[in-house]
Amino acid sequence: MSILAVIPARGGSKSILYKNIIDLNGKPLIYYVANELLKTPEVNRVVVSTDDAKIRGVVEDLFGNDVYVLHRPAEISDDIATSEAVIDHAIKNIRDKYKYTILAQCTSPLTKSEDFSNLIASVKGNDSAAFYIEDDNLFFDEERDVEMLRSARLPRQKRVLKRKEVGNGWIFKTSEFLECGCRLFGEVGLCKIGHHKSLEIDSTEDLKFIECIMQSEKKGELYG
Numbered sequence: 001m002s003i004l005a006v007i008p009a010r011g012g013s014k015s016i017l018y019k020n021i022i023d024l025n026g027k028p029l030i031y032y033v034a035n036e037l038l039k040t041p042e043v044n045r046v047v048v049s050t051d052d053a054k055i056r057g058v059v060e061d062l063f064g065n066d067v068y069v070l071h072r073p074a075e076i077s078d079d080i081a082t083s084e085a086v087i088d089h090a091i092k093n094i095r096d097k098y099k100y101t102i103l104a105q106c107t108s109p110l111t112k113s114e115d116f117s118n119l120i121a122s123v124k125g126n127d128s129a130a131f132y133i134e135d136d137n138l139f140f141d142e143e144r145d146v147e148m149l150r151s152a153r154l155p156r157q158k159r160v161l162k163r164k165e166v167g168n169g170w171i172f173k174t175s176e177f178l179e180c181g182c183r184l185f186g187e188v189g190l191c192k193i194g195h196h197k198s199l200e201i202d203s204t205e206d207l208k209f210i211e212c213i214m215q216s217e218k219k220g221e222l223y224g
Contacts, residue, residue, distance in 0.1 A: 003120065004045050004098035004174070005037045007106050008086045009059075010077045011052025015202050020050075020106055021058045024207060025214045028058050032109035034067055037102070039113040042120045044098065049090050051077035070094070084181050091174055103183055104169040109210060110197040110217075111168045119171050119191045127186025128172035131193045135164040163190060166198035 009030055013019035021028040030048065037046045048059050051072045059069050070093060076085045087103055100123065102116065115131070123129040136159045138145040148154070170183045177183070201207050 001042065001100060001120075002098040003043050003100045003102060003171075004047065004091070004094065004096075005040075005043050005102040005104055005116075006087055006090045007034060007037070007046070007048045007104050008072075008083055009048050009050045009052075009055050009106055010072065010081075011050065011055055012077065012079070014079065016204060016207070018054065019201065021055055022207065024109060024201075025211050028062065029109060029201065030055070030059060030106040031062055033104050033106045033111055034059070034063060036111060036113045037104060037116060038063070038066055040116040040120075042117060043102065045094070045096070047090055047094065049086050068094075084183060087183070088178065088181065091178060098174055100171055101174045101177060102169055102171045105167050105200070107201045108166075108168040108198070109201065110199060110213065111193070112197070115191075115193055115197065116169065118193075119169060122189035122191040123171045123173075124189075125187070126189035127176055128170065128184045129189035129191055130170050130184060131166050131168045131191050131198070132163045133166055133193060133195050133198050134161040136161055166193065167200050168193060168198060 009020040016022055020030050034046055037043050047068045047070050049070045049072045050056055051074060056069045059067055070090055072086060076089055083103055087101060091101060119129055119131060136156050138149055140146060172183055176185060196213055199210055201210060
């Protein structure tokens with residue numbers, strides 16, 4: 001099984017300036033996911049796709065030749081560019097060919113190498129796979145939940161758990177992705193991940209919260 005991992009990292013973040021390389025617990029944000037992918041034994045190559053020279057410099061200083069930095073053209077680097085367009089460009093501009101591709105988000109810095117290994121295991125016998133968390137919340141947009149909200153509440157432990165997709169990463173067969181242009185298709189495998197690992201950085205508040213979690217992890221106060 002040959003696997004390419006691609007990390008999108010454009011320079012034009014609006015929520016936090018240069019979010020993808022902002023300092024998090026003493027390291028640029030992009031360091032965490034890239035480093036965990038490098039430690040994942042099943043992954044053959046790690047690529048960062050960026051339009052920005054500053055991000056390129058940071059990644060090259062961190063990893064040297066271990067991570068390949070691919071220049072991303074402006075037309076797929078604006079606010080409306082999709083991750084699928086970025087992946088399509090990366091696959092077509094990497095010389096070597098890989099059976100599977102991972103799309104990994106550097107804004108989910110709590111993802112570990114063992115999580116990526118579990119995701120890879122989840123795609124075996126399937127065409128694509130995604131991370132999920134179990135969610136016992138009730139939603140006003142779902143008719144069944146609204147009925148439950150209007151009646152005597154069940155204890156949390158007795159509620160039906162929903163499987164909620166999270167943004168840590170996806171894996172898919174490369175050739176089929178190029179045909180359909182979607183990250184999930186065919187038979188989809190699901191890989192459970194811990195709730196705290198699923199947290200993403202979209203604001204300065206997220207950044208501070210995840211930094212606290214990292215410090216707790218270092219002290220051995222969090223597991224899973």
